[in-house]
Amino acid sequence: MRLTALFVLLTALAAVPSAQSVPPPAPAAPVPGPAPFLQVFKERRSVRNFRPDAVPREHLLQILDIARTAPTSGNQQPWKFLVIQDRSRLDALAAATVEAYTARYQESKKPTAQELAAFQDKYRQVCARYLSAPVFIIVLTDSKSKYPDYNKWDGPMAAGYLMVAARALGYGTVFCTDSFPFDVVQRVFDIPERYEVVCTTPLGVPVEWPAAPPKKALDDLVAWERLAE
Numbered sequence: 001m002r003l004t005a006l007f008v009l010l011t012a013l014a015a016v017p018s019a020q021s022v023p024p025p026a027p028a029a030p031v032p033g034p035a036p037f038l039q040v041f042k043e044r045r046s047v048r049n050f051r052p053d054a055v056p057r058e059h060l061l062q063i064l065d066i067a068r069t070a071p072t073s074g075n076q077q078p079w080k081f082l083v084i085q086d087r088s089r090l091d092a093l094a095a096a097t098v099e100a101y102t103a104r105y106q107e108s109k110k111p112t113a114q115e116l117a118a119f120q121d122k123y124r125q126v127c128a129r130y131l132s133a134p135v136f137i138i139v140l141t142d143s144k145s146k147y148p149d150y151n152k153w154d155g156p157m158a159a160g161y162l163m164v165a166a167r168a169l170g171y172g173t174v175f176c177t178d179s180f181p182f183d184v185v186q187r188v189f190d191i192p193e194r195y196e197v198v199c200t201t202p203l204g205v206p207v208e209w210p211a212a213p214p215k216k217a218l219d220d221l222v223a224w225e226r227l228a229e
């Protein structure tokens with residue numbers, strides 16, 4: 001072995017620390033990304049009162065683009081997302097919703113004229129708060145999809161993705177079923193019969209983020225290996 005090669009070898013060996021001199025491993029750096037990502041899920045809230053601030057189209061497109069990536073049976077993707085921003089059409093929805101609820105109220109309660117007026121007034125205000133958002137989205141599934149029996153699972157998957165994506169960009173939503181009766185929605189927006197409403201949701205900047213409602217503890221919901229009665 002030539003002298004220089006021996007020198008290089010000895011220097012390299014000297015550089016290898018003995019077991020005792022090995023420094024303790026540095027504390028693991030926090031992994032960037034996942035924590036804030038998971039936080040978005042926890043911070044999503046059902047929002048029922050909105051500021052009039054516009055939602056930029058690119059944000060809307062980003063949100064809808066995430067919704068369309070949701071899991072779907074056999075990758076059938078049976079969704080349609082009907083986006084309504086025309087204020088006069090939203091007013092028509094509010095009027096038709098109040099009318100439908102008034103009819104139900106009249107049938108079930110036989111109210112006095114005064115009670116009826118108070119009910120209508122209250123319901124108008126409720127509708128106005130939901131529809132204070134500049135955007136209203138109707139999540140639909142197509143009954144002519146490849147596996148229509150599975151639409152009932154695919155639909156809410158997309159709606160859930162949409163709602164979490166909206167939260168990530170700072171927008172509130174609320175998964176509405178009863179608030180706007182589906183038959184009314186279908187009629188007011190002239191939706192072809194083949195499409196079934198999964199839910200509707202206003203989308204906009206919340207007046208405020210509501211506090212989280214009580215949620216069940218993880219222990220009450222998770223069973224490990226076996227589920228007792």
Ligand SMILES: Cc1cc2nc3c(=O)[nH]c(=O)nc-3n(C[C@H](O)[C@H](O)[C@H](O)COP(=O)(O)O)c2cc1C
Nearest residue numbers: 044045046047048174175176177178179180212213
């Ligand atoms: C299947 C389903 C139907 C719902 N229907 C309505 C509705 O018609 N109107 C409404 O204001 N909220 C509705 N919600 C929203 C729930 O009230 C809300 O998710 C729940 O109170 C928990 O609050 P959080 O979403 O802020 O965690 C619905 C949610 C689901 C999943």
